[in-house]
Amino acid sequence: MGSVNVNRNLTDQFYRYKMPKLMAKVEGKGNGIKTVIVNMVEIAKALNRPPMYPTKYFGCVLGAQVNCDVKNERYIVNGSHDSAKLQDLLDGFIKKYVLCASCDNPETTIFVHQKKGTISATCKACGYTGNISLTDKLSTYILKCPPDMNTGPGASVSKKLKKKDKKDANGRSSPHDSDEFNDTGLGENGDDDDDGDWCENPQEIEELTGGAKKLTLNADLEKSVDDRMQMFYDYSSKRLTAETIDVAVQKEIVSEAERLDVKDKAVLVLCELLFKDPLKLQNVIKANRTLFLRFTAENTKAQKYLIRGLELTIKLFPNELLPRVAPILKIFYDLDILDEKVIIDWSSKKKSAVKQLASQIHERALPFVKWLKEAEEEDSDDSEGDEEDEDDDVEVVYDERSRPDKIMEVKEEPKVSPKKAVVDAIKKEDDIDIDAI
Known part of the structure; x- marks a missing residue:
């Protein structure tokens, strides 16, 4: 298994930010065909992001259902997709959610402020801090499921998902042990089951993110x-x-x-x-x-x-x-x-x-x-x-050279106040449109 530059736009062989080359394996046939991303955990660690985020990104871009089994480290995208195609799609995720907007280094950490509904990124290399634009479905998912910074680079959204299977009174496994989610909000079988997507449970979200809030930069607001x-x-x-x-x-x-x-x-x-x-x-x-x-x-x-x-x-x-x-x-x-x-x-x-x-x-x-x-x-x-009389600006002038029945109308130039004259003069010298910056 080879490695590639995190920022594949750079071809420098000495570029020190590397990640494993994405490996995909197609399983099943017919309607049950699916693509397993074999080394998603290793890729996520190299990017310092939870493995669910790039997997979910694939689902959003391809319009496919995804299945994240955190316990068994299986990250699946429904349908048949080759490694090269998914590698290209991963570049889009890296550009928006990993690379620094200022220096293009991948040494960034993302922080979620749920009350304000914002996602920010801070770069350890140059110190840049800025908000990530919320333009796709993945940003909505990240707002609901912030990363747990306690678990280290590439960690999952919560430590809770890494615990052993918990059995209920009937001997069934907890629904959180197999994390399934898709763009429609339905479970793998198409049922409208709230347990199929644990991120839709507000109470669960609060439990999962309680520790992470204390470690984000937005804790400065406290x-x-x-x-x-x-x-x-x-x-x-x-x-x-x-x-x-x-x-x-x-x-x-x-x-x-x-x-x-x-x-x-x-x-x-x-x-x-x-x-x-x-x-x-x-x-x-x-x-x-x-x-x-x-x-x-x-x-x-x-x-x-x-x-x-x-x-x-x-x-x-x-x-x-x-x-x-x-x-x-x-x-x-x-x-x-x-x-x-x-x-x-x-x-x-x-x-x-x-x-x-x-x-x-x-x-x-x-x-x-x-x-x-x-x-x-x-x-x-x-x-x-x-407003009183618009006709006051019109002067009637008799012209002897013209016929008596012809009258010329002469409009006076509008008066300019001293204040407006000063402002106009300044704007001509220094007219900077801040919105165009």
């Missing part, structure tokens, strides 16, 4: 907000090493904030890490516009925390930043990082994260806030005037 914020700070401080952060790093930072459920407050950490030089603060904001937008776009809470982070930064550098409060707010506004309504609400409540400087900060921001309000009122007046 920690306090302060602890999770500190974890996010430690993670981000290692990646925010340059004035301008590339897109890949930005996505990693956002993904970590989502994993720790601190996306709203994450901007506090960004302020602490990025605003270390008060003299370069405005340039840093412009350079990292897209990073801030990933957190604040259509997120009022994050915008409020961003203002709080700015206030805390002003507290550290009052002499340098107090005189520049209005220009800094205007930069945030011009770059669409802060919305007009959020700034006005903040100024009207006159609350601040820095009590001793609250009055001074609001006083320095007053000219910009006043300009925002005036621009808002002007826009409101313009819109009301347009």
Whole structure:
């Protein structure tokens, strides 16, 4: 039995991640024909995944019923399938559920958060953490049957399935000793039997995954907000090493904030890490516009925390930043990082994260806030005037050179408010669509 590269797109003979070449054996005839994957357990160990996952993947792709007998280590796909075909299908499973999305190394571990309905993967090689897209039936199965990390690489979904046969009062074996499942939810004989697919039993799922939850990264959600914020700070401080952060790093930072459920407050950490030089603060904001937008776009809470982070930064550098409060707010506004309504609400409540400087900060921001309000009122007046009479924009002009019965209509150019003119000018210079990144 030979071996192949886990990532078969790489032909390097010195590639150190190997797995056994898939061996399939066709058994039976007619309607009872089936394919046994002889070395599925060895392959699963090499991939660090439960053997049921790639077997179930074959069933999903081929539309065939599968049978996983964990006790006897027999993994079967109904129908006749040759080894080469199954090996090619296995590449699809490896690409989505094994290889790291960042470095393509197979040193990943998957974690399931059933309450949130997400599956994440963490790479031991590069430290990348990200969610796996839930686009096929296998992801639904994994959500129901998370891996038991206590059993080590390639382990089955639960230690419970490895125990000896348990006999009931009538001497029958437990239905869990032979794990059968298929895409229709029916047992091997086509009966709608709940015991045929142990993953459909919610109580059983809870028992099987109780130990695994404690060992997943998502157990971090059980920690306090302060602890999770500190974890996010430690993670981000290692990646925010340059004035301008590339897109890949930005996505990693956002993904970590989502994993720790601190996306709203994450901007506090960004302020602490990025605003270390008060003299370069405005340039840093412009350079990292897209990073801030990933957190604040259509997120009022994050915008409020961003203002709080700015206030805390002003507290550290009052002499340098107090005189520049209005220009800094205007930069945030011009770059669409802060919305007009959020700034006005903040100024009207006159609350601040820095009590001793609250009055001074609001006083320095007053000219910009006043300009925002005036621009808002002007826009409101313009819109009301347009609704009253559309004919007001039309001027009747008499032309002596033309016949008396001919009249020309001249439409006035629409008025542009000062605020809109400023925003349009900025967008022409720096128009970045975050959704296109």
